[in-house]
Amino acid sequence: MPDESSGFDLPEPFLGWFASRGWRPRPHQLELLAETQAGRSMLLIAPTGAGKTLAGFLPSLTDLTARGKPKPGSADARSLHTLYVSPLKALAVDIERNLARPVEEMGLPVRIETRTGDTPQSKRARQRTDPPDILLTTPEQVSLLIANGHAERLFAGLRYVIFDELHSLIASKRGHLLSLALARLRRLAPGLRTIGLSATVADPEELQRWLVPQAPDSDELAGRITVTGGASPIITILETAERIPWSGHSARYAIPDVYQTIKDHRTTLIFVNTRSQAEMLFQELWRVNEDNLPIALHHGSLDAAQRRRVEAAMGRNELRAVVATSTLDLGIDWGDVDLVVHVGAPKGASRLAQRIGRANHRMDEPSRAILTPANRFEVLECQAAIDANYAGAQDTPSGGDGGLDVLAQHVLGMAAAAPFDADELFLEVTSASPYARIDRDTFDKVIDFVATGGYALKSYERYARIRKRADGLWRISNPQVAQQYRLNIGTIIEAPMLTVRMTSRKNGILSGRGGPPLGKVEEYFLETLSQGDTFLFSGKILRFEGIRENECLVSNAWDQDPKVPAYAGGKFPLSTYLAEGVRAMIADPSKWGALPDQVTDWLRMQQEVSQLPARDSLLIETFPRGERYYMVLYPFEGRVAHQTLGMLLTRRLERLGAQPLGFVATDYSLGVWALEDMGAMIKGKRLDLGLLFDEDMLGDDLDAWLNESWLLKRTFRACAVISGLIERRHPGKEKSGRQVTVSADLIYDVLRSHEPDHILLRATRADAAQGLLDIQRLGAMLKRIKGHIKHRALDRISPLAVPIMLEIGREPVAGEANESILAEAADDLLAEARNPR
Secondary structure (H helix, E strand, O other), rough: OOOOOOOOOOOHHHHHHHHHHOOOHHHHHHHHHHHHHHHOOOOEEEEOOOOHEEEEEEEEHHHHHHHHHOOOOOOOOOOOOEEEEOOOOOHHHEEEEEEHHHHHHHHHOOOEEEEEOOOOHHHHHHHOOOOOEEEEEEEHHHHHHHOOOOHHHHHHHOOOOEEHHHHHHOHHHHHHHHHHHHHHHHOOOOEEEEEEEOOOOOHHHHHHHHHHOOOOOOOOOOOOOOOOOOOOOOEEOOOOOOOOOOOOOOOOOHHHHHHHHHHHOOOOOEOOOOHHHHHHHHHHHHOOOOOOOOEEEEEEEHHHHHHHHHHHHHOOHHHOOEEHHHHHHOOOOOOOEEEEEOOOOOOOOHHHHHHHOOOOOOOOOOOEEEEEEEOHHHHHHHHEEEHHOOOOOOOOOOOOOOHHHHHHHHHHHHHOOOOEHHHHHHHHHHOHHHOOOHHHHHHHHHHHHHHOOHHHHHOOOOHOOOOOOOOOOOEOOOOHHHHHHHHHHOOOOOOOOEEEEEEEEEOOOOOOOOOOOEEEEEHHHHOOOOOEEEEOOOOEEEEEEEEEEEEEEEEEOOOOOOOOOOOOOOOOOOOHHHHHHHHHHHHHHHHHHHHHHHHHHHHHHHHHHHHOOOOOEEEEEEEEEEEEOOOOOOOOHHHHHHHHHHHHHHHHHEEEEEEEEEEEEEEOOEEEOOOOHHHHHHHOOOOOHHOOHHHHHHHHHHOOOOOOOOHHHHHHHHHHHHHHHHHOEEEEEEEOOOHHHHHHHHHHHHHHOOOOOOOHHHHHHHHHHHHOOOOHHHHHHHHHHOEEEEEEEOOOHHHHHHHOOOOOOOEOOOOOOOOOOOOOOOHHHHHHHHHOO
């Protein structure tokens, strides 16, 4: 930390500790300390390496130092002083390590501990009665602590709550639950001050609002300190002599180049967007690792012990590279990482900035990053992301209104802590920013749902989880309800997983005892395997031996072409900001100078054969090929919005007699194929593009499709689990994914038939519209293109359509015809686009 002066200074022993290192505290660290000492809650926005974490803890450390060691049995000794909340378990562990050193060197009377899902139960139980001064934890553990009978004593002396990487905490249901927990903490500790820390923020006022209690007809904001400066990152797109693929997401073409960059740097952090990509890339790097460099793998499905070993090895600078997913996105302070390689497009400007910040974790030195696009459209996206980064643009998603299923979970947790008054709880809930606009009628319906399951389910005793006492307070129905609540807390719903356990074969016979666990894989994927099939996981090629209870037994295999786990999570949507950047770049040839020649040649060829998509209009191309007719459009609105559009378009085309066979969507384009010539239908005015893409498709067409599709059932299942209506875990056992799905489907059908306005169905529709369908974004696109649709009737495929044509055949749509065609080789398609018949 460089020497900087400030009008406000630290007390001893802090000044001495800074001086012993030749440092002075930065002005923003002292300003944050002064503001919090004056009683204000604060948001600190600062670039990576600016000392955000130390700034966040200085108010607590100075306060604890002035207080001294509490007397045994005193109120201070029985209460937490500071709660630090991190989105990642690894980040909490990393902070403990980094914070312990200055505390020890200054001899401060401060006890620091972590509490995560990996913490032993005995230690967690002890922390409730003998808490440390500072507890480093995760959102789920906060909810568990406030739902305990000890909560009032445990938090009575709470002075500070520090939220690290706040932007990533609030933008999900996890953030909704945490906001409700914060509202309860404010009631338990009225003098509480909050500190939010973040490097990437699109809407600072949303975070400022989240940090402080909201009141009716007012807009309360925490204070804000924004730190500017810091060295600009150095970001480039991979330079390669290899041919960039037309489609796909593997980026195998770049493996030799990525390996060379690892050799050229001390420590490289390689980010990908999905766990399956991480597995594949890790395996491919080891295949070319002639120098036997230490390269590791880190993602959320790996066993916790394996993740910790990788993190410890990174901390000791023993690794040359780590292939990682979002598990290492945030805050981990590894100063010796001198390069970030991002394989695949980043999908968001803020995500790229966050990941780049993991290299050279120092404010005054530039972070270095190389983006490695997996296909040609991703080259454009990578360049748009670089432009956005240098412009300082941010596109972190909004937290949105609080989920009703999350509120139901919180209501049950408050009943598990102590009987509550509905009027008081309503005031508490509406002080949380995501729930500030909820009306009393909706809140009462949530209470009724927790108490009875709702009108259609109230005759079933098992759904009566809380009861109203004679004095009007609500209590849990029985102690088992509280136990079940604690087992099932949280909002992270992943696909059902089975533990992958290594076993062995001797003389062709499977060993009866299982070996070490390797991690977890989605149950539905494993159910598609037959004994003897191979798949790639934990950096190994494994032979599937079978399923025993909740475990998948595997043995070592030596196949060269294994099946790869098809992970359900991890695919990020293309952000609206980057989508706009890609559209603008394609439409303006003067911006093509930064692109590789392969890509600019492709775009120029598109100009010659057809035309380029304009920035504020929609280009639609129609052409015949073989015995099929194609319509390809280029909205650049992300895969989710395109998939919804594809579903709705094929319904409309079916009604108009086009006989659609299917559609396929990517982040950039949408392709539909049919038996009828859609270009001729448009020319003959049997197909009106204005009407085809009218905004009313988000009305009756959307409702009809949703009622017929599996999508709402899938969404309802998640809402039912979060709300506690369906419990995944019971003492000593866990429901299989099949059991949960069957239960959810039965309840969904009952509610749709008998109580269509049920609170969970409302939550389901809201979730589907925002997440799985991206209705808001699709609606904005339909509005933007109204009157600005450009149709090109071609006699052959266009160059820009080559990537989507390589995807065709994967998503058939039911209708008069349901055949699909196989994708042709890219060279053949491009030759066809170039050469007239």
